[in-house]
Structure formats: C-alpha cells, structure tokens
Amino acid sequence: MTTKVIKILSEKDYDLLYEPAKCLANGGLVVFPTETVYGLGANALMPDSVKKIFNAKGRPSDNPLIVHVSNKNQVSEIVQTIPESAEKVMDKLWPGPITLVMPRADCVPDSVTAGLDTVAVRFPSHPIAQKLIELAGVPVAAPSANTSGKPSPTKAAHVLEDLNGKVDYIIDGGSCNVGLESTVLDTTSTPAQILRPGGASKEQLDAILGEVIYDPGLTAKGVAPKSPGMKYKHYAPNAQMTIVEGKNPEYEVTRLLDAAHADGKKVGILACGFNEYKADFIFDCGRFAEEYAANLFDALRELDLRGADVIIAEFPFGETGIEPAIRNRIYKAAGGNVIKC
Ligand code: AMP
Ligand code: MG
Secondary structure, three states: OOOEEEEOOOHHHHHHHHHHHHHHHOOOOEEEOOOOOOEEEEEOOOHHHHHHHHHHHOOOOOOOOEEEOOOHHHHHHHEOOOOHHHHHHHHHHOOOOEEEEEEEOOOOOHHHHOOOOEEEEEOOOOHHHHHHHHHHOOOEEOOEOOOOOOOOOOOHHHHHHHHOOOOOEEEEOOOOOOOOOOEEEEOOOOOOEEEEOOOOOHHHHHHHHOOOEEOHHHOOOOOOOOOHHHHOOOOOOOOEEEEEEOOOOHHHHHHHHHHHHHOOOOEEEEEOOOOOOOOOEEEEOOOOHHHHHHHHHHHHHHHHHHOOOEEEEEEOOOOOOOHHHHHHHHHHHOOOOEEEO
C-alpha cells in the first residue's frame, strides 16, 4: 500500500481533509494529529477496518481502542448510558485529553472493546482531528499511531518510521502539544477511577467530581490493571534505559555515563535543562513538566536514531499535574530501571 502524506499548515488547507475523511468513512486507515499524540484511525463501526489497526500496529487483540468523536452528541450513539460523573467531566474538560470509559452500545464491535461491556470515548481538542472526524461522519477508533511497544508518535516523522506503507493517509499537522496520551477515567465505578494517568490531572478531576482514585492495579504488584493496555511493555526505545530520579541527579548521571563509556557504549542523555555532561548525545527536554512531557517521546526516538546504546534520563518531578503521567510513561520506557537519588 502507498501511504499518502498530507501536510496541513492552516485552516486554509482543510479542503485537503475531504479525501482522507472519505477513505476513513469507507474503511481505510488514516493517521491524524491530536493534542496528545498522533492517532491511527479507522471507522469504529466497521469491524474489518478496526482489525486493520491491530495488524498495522502489531497490537495485541485484547487491548481495546479509544473511540474518538467530533462533538458531545455523538457519544449517545456509541454508549448505552452516560454516567453522571462522565456528564460532569464532559461539561468541564471536553474537548481535551481525557477519555471516559462508559457502558457500550450494541453497535460498537467487539474488536473495538476487546469484548468488554464498556467503551472508551474521547472528544479531542485538536482542530484537525475535529475536522477530520466531523467530515468522516462516523466515530473513529484510534490508538496511538506507533508500532506496539515503541514510544508514541508526536510528529508525523515518527509515524512514517513505524507505519509507512501500512496506512492509507498520514495527516501531518506538526507537533502534538501535550505529547503524552489522554487520561483514561472509568466512570462506571464509584468513585470514578483513573485507569491511566495522562493529559488531564487528578487535581482537575478531583475538583469536578469530589474525589477520584487511581486504579490500584496501576502500581500494586500482583493486581491486574483494569485497563488492559497498562499491563504491556510500552514506550520503549531500542537503547537500554536508566532513569535517575531526584532533584540533584548530576553525580549519579555522571557515574553511569562514565561506566557506560568505560564499556565502550554510546550514551544519550535525556536532560532536564542546562547541564555539562560529556555524553555522545544530549536531548534537553526542558525544565518544566509540561515541556518535558511534550518532548519525551521525541527524545526517546531521536536518541535511538542517533545510535545511542544507553539512555540515561534525568527525572526530577513529583506527583502533581502532568507529572504522574510522565512518571508512568518513563518508568515503562525504562522497564522499571530507576535509580533514586
Ligand atoms: P492507546 O489507544 O494506545 O492510547 O491506548 C488506549 C488505552 O485505553 C489502553 O490502555 C486501553 O487498554 C485503554 N482502554 C480502551 N478501552 C478501554 C475500556 N473499555 N476499559 C478500560 N480501558 C480501556
Ligand atoms: Mg498507545
């Protein structure tokens, strides 16, 4: 299959979305930018098209997909009921980086929900995503547009690395500004549970719903996470990765760097602001959590492309705002290889 890449610079280019939208509605695969990461979209109501997503990504079939809509009214077509907590969050945080798990309607295929009796739904805020879904006129199932297990794509170039020749269209809308996936909130339980930390914070949800809790399966050993996707290895670069966690990482990072160099390894450092490391490659993700989040997946892919054997990542963040989402992704990327200092 030849993949067509369509670059959208501004609203003036939206006419270019008609063709891919038609392809999407008729069963094709179309990659599009969202505010979180790039999504690999298919018509959520066509089981055969949805299966093509799993093939293109190499995604395990027991990992359900998020269904994307272009307005709030579309939600009632794909859910049985809208729980009160979902209604409140939709009011305050949609469109945006928050996915709501609700009881599914019969029209949603098993391939989308992995046979669960719930469906995850999101209304993205990215204007290109909204326009494409609106033109397609159907709900769009869309996981992140990467090969399963690799870092999620935040630029069209990342998508090309993984999916060139496997999808009909890639809509290039530049870099994704959040850079990490949406928060997944189960609104079928009371209190509502965060199944995956992401672009919307627990503090925001607490303020709307009184209190939400994290799914105990996210951190407790021996407890299965409620979100099937959370059990898989994910976001991993090819390089072997270690996180140095804490406010003063220089000593520990330098020690690991020297040891890796003594072993003849090429070392990439994922840094958090100014530093004087003598590494082979340094990707500065920025001092603030939001910039670090937006740069993280790009950094992992870039350090791989440059040929780093080893990645050492500074991680100085805590537990508020986007920080738990960064921690979740970076711990997984490093396979839990963390040194605290
Ligand atoms: P991705 O599409 O790659 O961003 O991953 C979507 C995440 O949402 C995965 O962790 C899925 O397991 C999770 N998810 C999707 N649908 C459901 C559902 N009905 N119940 C629980 N988790 C879900
Ligand atoms: Mg994903």
